[in-house]
Amino acid sequence: MSRKPYVREVSKTRWFLRQPRYMRYMMREVTCLSIGAYALVLVLGIKRLSEGRAAYEGFLQALASPGGILFHLVVLAFALYHTASWFNVTPKAMPVQIGESFVSGGVIVGAHYGAWIVISLAVLLLAGAF
Amino acid sequence: MSERRVSLEVLRYDPETDSEPRFQRYPVPYHEEWVVLDALNYIKDHLDTTLSYRWSCHMAVCGSCGMMVNGEPVLACKAFLRDYPDEIRVEPLLHFPIERDLVTVIDDFMAKLARVKPYLIPARDEPASAAERRQTPAELKRFKQYTLCINCMLCYAACPEYGLMPEFLGPAAIALAHRYNRDSRDAGRDERQEIIAANEGVWDCSFVGACSEVCPKHVDPAGALQQVKIASTVDWYKEHLMPWVKK
Ligand code: FES
Numbered sequence: 001m002s003r004k005p006y007v008r009e010v011s012k013t014r015w016f017l018r019q020p021r022y023m024r025y026m027m028r029e030v031t032c033l034s035i036g037a038y039a040l041v042l043v044l045g046i047k048r049l050s051e052g053r054a055a056y057e058g059f060l061q062a063l064a065s066p067g068g069i070l071f072h073l074v075v076l077a078f079a080l081y082h083t084a085s086w087f088n089v090t091p092k093a094m095p096v097q098i099g100e101s102f103v104s105g106g107v108i109v110g111a112h113y114g115a116w117i118v119i120s121l122a123v124l125l126l127a128g129a130f
Numbered sequence: 131m132s133e134r135r136v137s138l139e140v141l142r143y144d145p146e147t148d149s150e151p152r153f154q155r156y157p158v159p160y161h162e163e164w165v166v167l168d169a170l171n172y173i174k175d176h177l178d179t180t181l182s183y184r185w186s187c188h189m190a191v192c193g194s195c196g197m198m199v200n201g202e203p204v205l206a207c208k209a210f211l212r213d214y215p216d217e218i219r220v221e222p223l224l225h226f227p228i229e230r231d232l233v234t235v236i237d238d239f240m241a242k243l244a245r246v247k248p249y250l251i252p253a254r255d256e257p258a259s260a261a262e263r264r265q266t267p268a269e270l271k272r273f274k275q276y277t278l279c280i281n282c283m284l285c286y287a288a289c290p291e292y293g294l295m296p297e298f299l300g301p302a303a304i305a306l307a308h309r310y311n312r313d314s315r316d317a318g319r320d321e322r323q324e325i326i327a328a329n330e331g332v333w334d335c336s337f338v339g340a341c342s343e344v345c346p347k348h349v350d351p352a353g354a355l356q357q358v359k360i361a362s363t364v365d366w367y368k369e370h371l372m373p374w375v376k377k
Contacts, residue, residue: 002145002146003145003229004145004146005145005227005228005229005235006143006145006148006150006151006227006228007227007228008151008224008227008228010224010225010290010293010294012294015290015293015294016290018201019201019340021338021339021340021343022290022338022340025336025338025339025340029336089337089339089352089356091353092339092342092350092352092353092356093353093356093357093359093360094357094360095353095357097268097271097272099268100267100268100271101271102271
């Protein structure tokens with residue numbers, strides 16, 4: 001009897017359309033681009049600041065325009081999705097064993113959210129928001 | 131009222147006559163307590179003796195009945211008909227070549243499994259006749275979950291990275307290496323690191339996490355891979371920034 005194994009090709013460009021879980025993975029990965037985009041906006045802001053008061057005020061006005069606000073909302077939504085999707089898998093990468101039992105995943109995820117809130121408050125404090 | 135039936139659409143491939151796979155439909159009686167494997171056995175016994183597929187234990191222990199049911203990698207002996215619509219499509223595990231019908235070629239996985247040395251490697255200075263090596267319940271707990279792997283390869287069928295990069299060692303092999311690395315009786319980590327910390331080891335993994343979602347034994351290979359990445363990164367820093375620190 002002869003062997004002739006049949007190999008099924010996997011699409012290199014459309015593989016993630018096959019399963020919702022692959023789509024969720026792509027969402028997690030792609031949403032990081034919005035964080036990069038926002039970093040570019042901040043860099044642009046610093047550049048405008050160096051160009052003087054008028055340039056900086058123009059930059060602030062652009063941020064406050066309807067388009068600017070929409071951009072912020074979209075970037076915020078993506079950044080939140082990206083952050084939450086990573087925080088929620090941290091117990092897998094960093095399990096904590098105490099004696100014979102593992103610390104529950106909720107505690108590890110919660111600690112990340114806690115640290116996030118504390119750091120955000122510290123940044124806002126430094127920025128003089130309070 | 132006529133007896134309820136489900137329709138199984140099964141992938142068929144005969145290497146001696148077919149140039150590519152085709153689907154064949156079989157009407158099968160529905161029973162509340164039947165799993166897909168029971169339906170396949172019904173086909174084999176009553177409708178078509180030529181159908182080939184692997185199975186042995188019928189209790190989710192041997193790991194031989196992995197296949198795609200409606201696009202999802204599952205153990206056929208753990209997939210109840212009652213959880214599916216009346217049209218059920220059965221295909222061999224994805225990402226493996228098809229030997230015949232639902233039987234895949236698993237040589238690649240077997241070779242990778244052997245490469246990670248999934249067995250206890252005692253320290254060199256430890257004589258084979260050494261007294262029993264005791265382990266506390268806490269030490270056992272460190273790796274117990276990874277011992278539950280039954281080598282069913284569902285994780286390989288779920289892993290898109292393995293589908294795109296066949297050289298990837300893959301979830302189960304690395305999770306088993308991790309199992310021995312975490313065992314207090316083992317001293318073989320350095321030997322395994324050579325294999326699993328390489329590019330085709332953990333670094334081909336982008337943490338899709340599909341392997342853990344489909345694992346029928348809740349081994350969580352995705353977790354094991356991320357832990358190996360962290361440990362390998364710590365190794366790198368120790369080696370390059372703190373060469374005086376012993377691993
Ligand atoms: S027949 Fe053994 S795992 Fe399904």
